[in-house]
Amino acid sequence: MAAPDELFCWEGDWGLPSVSTDCLVVLVRVRSLKAPVQLRRPICSPWRSPGGSLPALRTNQNETLSRPSDIIIHLRKQKFNADFDLSAKEGADSLAFISLLEEKLMPALIYTFWVEPKNFVEVTRRWYAEHMMFPLNFFLPGRMQSRQLEKLRLLRGDEHLEAGEELEKELYRDAAECMNLLSQRLGSHKFFFGDSPSSLDAYVFGHLAPILKCKLPNGKLQQHLKSLDNLSDFCSNILLLYFPRDSREPSAQKAPAAPEAGDFDNVPNKRRKQFLSALFALGAMLSYALLTGMVSIQHGHQEALEEPPDPEHIGAHEEEGDG
């Protein structure tokens, strides 16, 4: 085999190897198949990826694959396929449940991360803005959001879809039903088919893990997921099995970085910034006043009082009167 394939993925957070569902699906599949794919250092710019979007797999024939299903098919073609062990019926079930995930759960995922206003502003946009480099962080999150909203609109077949209570209720209801169905199908087993994970396990993990791990202000999906014990255990299990490094909670590392953050804003060094900006403003005002002559610094206060008033000073006073 020639040089190994290279995989580009979004960076991880909240105890996950990646924040993107598609990336997670591919990562789990690669790990569970022990495929010799080289994982490039997690990047935070889709512009750096060969296909212009993430995830992306650059094969050794310099071909770029972007859709998770394409990537998995490619891995399968190279004979790294655990699904061979699945019976034909299980393979069919696998396909059916993946469709269920994509039709019922994914719209809710898109909504909760990208469309719901509070979640988007406080978590998603902040995360992407913080992790992208200048100047991408100014416009790329907004562009990603409009693309996701467009996708949601097309999926639902409604041109004028907007964030709202009704839509949220409908989407979350579908998602809750989907999670219930998955839970019923999983039962008390470790994986959906047999003792080793298949592509269905990868897809389920990719969709559920962000919901489980990310702390969102509007966390109705997370509450429902946490109430389904077997699904939560399933996710934690896969995390421990394949991503032990990431599964340690990162909150311990984050805490020292912002000790004086304050309760209402997470901007570090807020007080110092406020003080500096006030100082800067004051300095600017003072220098303007000095330069235009509204205020003049007088040396020798006593002499000024005894001397007759200077014409310049009269001029300055007049200006003062005007100003």
Added chain:
Amino acid sequence: QFLLADRFHLKSTAAEPWPENATLYQPLMDDQILLSDHASSLSVQAYLRMCGLPIQVVCRYNAEYMSPSGKIPFIHVGNQVVSELGPVVQFTKAKGHSLSDSLDDVQRAEMKAYMELVYNMLLTSELFVQWCDDATAGEISRPRYSSPYSWPLGNILAYQKQWEVRRKMNAIGWGGKTLEQVQVYEDVNQCCQALSQRLGTQPYFFNKQATELDALVFGHLFTILTTRLTSTELAERVKSYSNLLSFCRRIEQTYFEDKKLMKD
């Protein structure tokens, strides 16, 4: 669909029995209706027949615009209008008719998953073949879609619909590709293979009794088999699974014996 958001309304519908004059609306059979719409319509008809509920099929050229969700088909029952198979199933369930009550939880999960499989793979492929393949769109879909209208309205509407479908294909990553590039036939094959595996040698997908999954699969497969397109490849993929063929024949003979469906 908009009806279902109002649960209180549903409870009030349960009280009324199924009327004799329930009607199903679809576009004109001979000249206008397209593959995907016909498949959906046939699924709903099959489902209602399986439940033993009488329904009259009425063809109207503006059925799509009359429908509350914009999708075909829709049924007019009493003073309510419900469109698409999913909501119709819920509606009949509220009236006390259901085909999937005897399934256990795991089976119901599988049934829902397989229905989504049909929507995801089969319906999407049908839409793609109809509207994104230039040959099919130009020779069949656009002429048929615009047939009830005079020029230039028909043209405008047809192109509008085509544009809408192509945008949807963009969202799922199939935008701007030809039939060969997008593994449409491969998807259809995989879907049929999965359905064939699940069906096995049983008469129906679950137990010995038909469910909404059977209605849905019948609607789509039968339509694919009996609709003439620019190429027969879609039908060929389905034909290669003999148990699916006999399944379609069996459903047709059992539930549609009084009605002559479109036959090849």
